[in-house]
Amino acid sequence: GCNPLAETGRSKLQNQRAVLNQQILRAVRMRAGAENLLRATTNNKVREQVLLELSFVNSDLQILKEELEGLNISVEVYQNTEETFSIPLVPLGLKETKEVDFTLPLKDFILEHYSEDSSEYEDEIADLMDLRQACRTPSRDEAGIEMLISYFLQLGHIENRFFLPTRHMGVLFTWYDSFTGVPVCQQNLLLEKASILFNIGALYTQIGTRCNRQTQAGLENAVAAFQRAGGVLSYLKETFTHTPSYDMSPAMLNVLVKMMLAQAQECVFEQIGLPGIRNEFFTLVKMTQEVAKVGEVYMLLNTAMNQEPVKENIPYSWSKLSQIKSDHYKALAHYFIATILCDHELQSGDDEDQQEKALSQLYDHMPEGLMVLTVLRDKVQRKQLGKAHLRKAIVYHEEALRVCGLCKKLRNIDVLQEVLTAAHKRSLLKYAQQEIEDDFLSLIQAPDILPKTEHKIETIVPQFSKVKVKDFFHRLGPLTVFSAKQRWTAPRTIRIHHEAEELGFSLKGGPPVQIYCLDPACSAASVGLKEGDYIVSVGGMDCKWLGVNEVLEKLKSVGEQPIEIEVISCQDTAASMHSKSATYSVGMQKTYSLICLAMEEDKIDQTKKAPLKLPFLSWGTKNRQKAASTLCLPSAVAASSPKKKLSPFTLFNTESSLY
16 A cells, blocks of 8 residues: 555545544534434523534534535546646545454454464454555555455455354444545445445546546546446445445446546547547548537436435536536537538539438438538538537537536636637637628527447446455365354364274365264274364364365374374354344334344244333334434435435434444
8 A cells, every 4th residue: 555644645635535534523423412412401591502503513514515525526636747638537535444453353253263273363364454454545556456456355255254144243344435424334344345346446537537648548548447447336336235325325326437437438539539630521520429429428427416316415516517528528519510511611522422421420300491412512501500500619618617617616627727718719719710691690500419439438347356365364274164154163183093004984075174984983983073074183284275185195194103183063053143234224224223123022922921111112113213323324214204304414313332
């Protein structure tokens, strides 16, 4: 990972994000306390004071949220350092997290579950914690991506080794929402894995925005980076469907994937136009369709950003930037087709049929009274239609400038203002160069342009298998056998005596090898060896990873001398229980306490022996809507319940047990 204290622009932004997250957490706690006091008190004077305090805290939260939005639109820091004249691309900020100490929980589990000396695994636990710490500040290159993927794959091994759905390890993972700054805490490893996936996608976006868009190689890398970012976010949406964080909700991830593909499409257009756009008929037709496609994808993105429930949490400046880009690229499409009509008159040597076919592909329908071939042949109609397109281009340019001027954050991005102003002036100049005539006599309205692209942009599915990682806890044994789901007896020492050069049993499988065809009359069976036991040690040497032939060689290498082996026996797997992690229900998330209450209710209904605790259970039912995990965000309210607008910060309550 990068030096977290490095004074780079990106690290400063990330540090500011961490500070804002803490301030938001404090403000939310204060509001939770004030709301609890408001519910509890009946004193009018106290209520007035609490209401005043609540209004102050709500205002403070709104200011903090706007500051966080300002960090999300600080796009200049992530752009390439070379001088460029391009509209900035939007990266995603990395999710922030708190430090996690795995030492005691993992050591306890190793001692209890695997019956091994946990002190021998301190180095492995330290390596895991170092890797997680490094993942908080990944470098903005392929090495950073590889490090995040390696930690994500390690989490798969850790989950299989130590984490059971029926038992909590006592490890609390805390991640902050990238858009609201609200913390989400769970003891479920799935939150950790989902957040790492989000950061992999975010890092790809930062790599894409950093590429030099003045070179073909830089634009190709940018397109690939945004496609990979979209692929990772899409994988996150399909794999982790119940993430309790707004920035990783399916609706939000769907919008983020659209944004990545739109930015990739924008880079494709820049790549086509990088060598220069020749003022030639068919070249301009192609550029018109390509740029119209960019305008269309940004229009669809803007529509998606303004849909519920995403609208409340997506940065306002992102929504406005997508609208600006949609108008800007639509204006460029009308400018290109106006150039075709105004600058290219049909000559005697031109292929009339080809030009007619190419021009007709740009329109769904022509204005009333006009035919494509007639427009090509008639100089007056060409000029009139060309000027109509120029007027529409100017309208789009002016709308883009107006929206940019209304958004404070975008107004301060100098290069965005320069690009929009230059394009607007170019269209005005082109319009002024046309012959002066009475435009009131021309009633032609420029038709919409059909978008088309020869470069279809799709997400690239992440190839995690390309990153090779070694299980930190490899020494515990093969994961297929030595996992958290399998329960074993403590290792038993068996002293084996060779009888007429026979062991009294056979071996199979491996690694580790298993006792097979055990002779009940042999000496090994008499001292406790059982059919199906696994051999984990021979003569004090670990053999969990050895095959049948290797173990047999060790057993026979001592000749007729007795040898000690250690074996373990498989126990019956404990009956599955309800998951203790927070999961989505119809309205709000259930906490572990509510799940336990539900289980207790089931027991009481079945046995009819235990007295029903009506007051406590009725309290749990009445407060089910607000008793969700204190650090998890609320989901959509069920349709049957009365509608109540929920703020992303309305999540703390009196049932807080985590803080």
